[in-house]
Amino acid sequence: MTPKSPLILITNDDGYQSRGLEQLVHIAQEFGDTVVMAPDRNSSGLSSSITCTRPLRVRAVPEKGDNYFSCDGTPADCVKMGLEHFCPRPPDLVLSGINYGSNASINILYSGTMGAVLEACLDGFPAIGFSVLSHSPETDFSACAPSVRHIISKTLEQPLPQGTALNVNIPRLPADQIKGIHICHQAHASWVDSLEKRTDPIGRPYWWMTGKFVCPNPNEQSDEYALAHGYVSVVPVRPDFTDYAAIDKIQHLSL
Amino acid sequence: MTPKSPLILITNDDGYQSRGLEQLVHIAQEFGDTVVMAPDRNSSGLSSSITCTRPLRVRAVPEKGDNYFSCDGTPADCVKMGLEHFCPRPPDLVLSGINYGSNASINILYSGTMGAVLEACLDGFPAIGFSVLSHSPETDFSACAPSVRHIISKTLEQPLPQGTALNVNIPRLPADQIKGIHICHQAHASWVDSLEKRTDPIGRPYWWMTGKFVCPNPNEQSDEYALAHGYVSVVPVRPDFTDYAAIDKIQHLSL
Numbered sequence: 275m276t277p278k279s280p281l282i283l284i285t286n287d288d289g290y291q292s293r294g295l296e297q298l299v300h301i302a303q304e305f306g307d308t309v310v311m312a313p314d315r316n317s318s319g320l321s322s323s324i325t326c327t328r329p330l331r332v333r334a335v336p337e338k339g340d341n342y343f344s345c346d347g348t349p350a351d352c353v354k355m356g357l358e359h360f361c362p363r364p365p366d367l368v369l370s371g372i373n374y375g376s377n378a379s380i381n382i383l384y385s386g387t388m389g390a391v392l393e394a395c396l397d398g399f400p401a402i403g404f405s406v407l408s409h410s411p412e413t414d415f416s417a418c419a420p421s422v423r424h425i426i427s428k429t430l431e432q433p434l435p436q437g438t439a440l441n442v443n444i445p446r447l448p449a450d451q452i453k454g455i456h457i458c459h460q461a462h463a464s465w466v467d468s469l470e471k472r473t474d475p476i477g478r479p480y481w482w483m484t485g486k487f488v489c490p491n492p493n494e495q496s497d498e499y500a501l502a503h504g505y506v507s508v509v510p511v512r513p514d515f516t517d518y519a520a521i522d523k524i525q526h527l528s529l
Numbered sequence: 530m531t532p533k534s535p536l537i538l539i540t541n542d543d544g545y546q547s548r549g550l551e552q553l554v555h556i557a558q559e560f561g562d563t564v565v566m567a568p569d570r571n572s573s574g575l576s577s578s579i580t581c582t583r584p585l586r587v588r589a590v591p592e593k594g595d596n597y598f599s600c601d602g603t604p605a606d607c608v609k610m611g612l613e614h615f616c617p618r619p620p621d622l623v624l625s626g627i628n629y630g631s632n633a634s635i636n637i638l639y640s641g642t643m644g645a646v647l648e649a650c651l652d653g654f655p656a657i658g659f660s661v662l663s664h665s666p667e668t669d670f671s672a673c674a675p676s677v678r679h680i681i682s683k684t685l686e687q688p689l690p691q692g693t694a695l696n697v698n699i700p701r702l703p704a705d706q707i708k709g710i711h712i713c714h715q716a717h718a719s720w721v722d723s724l725e726k727r728t729d730p731i732g733r734p735y736w737w738m739t740g741k742f743v744c745p746n747p748n749e750q751s752d753e754y755a756l757a758h759g760y761v762s763v764v765p766v767r768p769d770f771t772d773y774a775a776i777d778k779i780q781h782l783s784l
Binding site: 316318319320321322323324325326327329330331332350351354355358359380382383384386388389392396397398424425428429432434435437438440441455457458459460462464465467468469471472478479480481482483508509510511512513514515516517518520521523524525526527528529 | 571573574575576577578579580581582584585586587605606609610613614635637638639641643644647651652653679680683684687689690692693695696710712713714715717719720722723724726727733734735736737738764765766769770771772773776778779780782783784
């Protein structure tokens with residue numbers, strides 16, 4: 275690598291041993307130097323959470339390669355840690371994934387994978403999260419490789435708009451059955467029946483997170499529609515929750 | 530209370546024993562019946578995280594009142610739990626707070642208080658998060674009461690737009706010095722120097738989350754500007770990360 279080789283910081287939420295991460299690192303190394311800073315355990319569902327109540331530790335993972343680290347914090351912590359203390363220079367790109375399971379539609383809100391991407395975006399770096407619509411341990415991440423390679427290549431060639439990151443979701447299909455890439459908006463959807471009640475052996479109740487994802491008739495410009503029709507969905511995202519259209523609408527409240 | 534009294538579900542991220550929560554419950558009870566489902570510990574910084582890897586437990590807290598519960602999950606878990614299993618009917622309003630410390634600007638991204646609000650919003654309920662710009666244990670939450678009471682009253686009178694929630698931040702001022710309420714957008718800002726490195730007694734490094742909030746020259750329509758000028762900021766928010774303006778801009782990537 276020349277000194278001008280792009281630097282790519284990589285994380286995920288499934289943990290440093292995930293095969294999805296391994297695939298992403300493998301692809302990224304075709305484009306430049308990598309620093310990996312990934313959670314030391316499964317950190318799914320951690321959203322943009324950060325660790326405020328205890329200190330963080332980092333461990334080198336030399337068996338995985340140089341500049342490969344695990345951290346006992348959240349995915350967003352990992353991004354902060356990588357950017358501030360382990361990248362030898364500011365990275366050209368921050369990647370997260372490849373995640374087991376969809377982060378399309380409202381799943382982005384809960385996703386640690388996308389929490390990491392939004393963190394990098396806030397910190398001023400171009401960032402992309404990749405997820406595949408499969409939770410199976412046998413997930414074929416190599417089927418994602420052409421799409422992932424293409425998107426990384428294009429975003430290194432031409433920068434993303436300042437402050438915009440990408441949420442990329444990939445259908446669970448063989449590579450040659452993926453029809454293309456659609457730029458989309460986040461679909462409106464909901465999770466219902468989220469908490470299942472059970473009773474422990476001594477009669478006390480407890481609840482498991484579960485639920486059904488409900489997205490009837492997704493809009494044709496939405497990520498769920500693209501995915502259901504065999505396309506990779508790319509949603510440009512930014513960490514701004516403001517409902518701009520509502521600013522005028524709520525004037526009637528006479529606050 | 531008549532059977533038609535409004536039902537208000539209340540949570541926070543500082544935990545069920547917080548004085549800010551106590552103040553919010555006290556005010557909410559002027560308007561209707563309440564169910565409290567709050568984390569059993571300080572859950573600051575937990576964002577929209579949900580608990581997927583272990584079951585959840587709930588404990589009644591009769592010393593705090595009827596229908597007052599603590600849960601060992603995140604603020605978003607508490608909302609799901611309250612809505613699905615502990616509210617006797619669908620609530621008319623979901624409240625979160627009053628939080629110790631600002632959730633204005635990008636702090637919303639990390640906030641468990643606002644994670645709870647966004648969860649309620651996704652689930653289809655009107656929701657408001659309240660925060661005061663003070664981390665002091667001596668915070669005078671009664672100074673927030675007139676603003677909180679006014680905003681709850683107005684949103685019960687006239688519904689929020691479907692899918693829109695409110696992020697309310699209150700300056701640290703005596704009630705009679707608060708100049709009014711501004712409807713705002715989320716200010717652009719960043720946190721720098723987030724992780725401070727230290728060395729433990731046996732020479733190993735560890736890092737504490739810290740950082741400086743940087744928001745130079747906030748836009749006059751932003752929450753940070755309103756707060757800096759003595760106003761309560763109200764930002765209408767929705768859990769949609771799509772950067773709609775970027776959908777056209779990224780066509781040049783030829784994805």
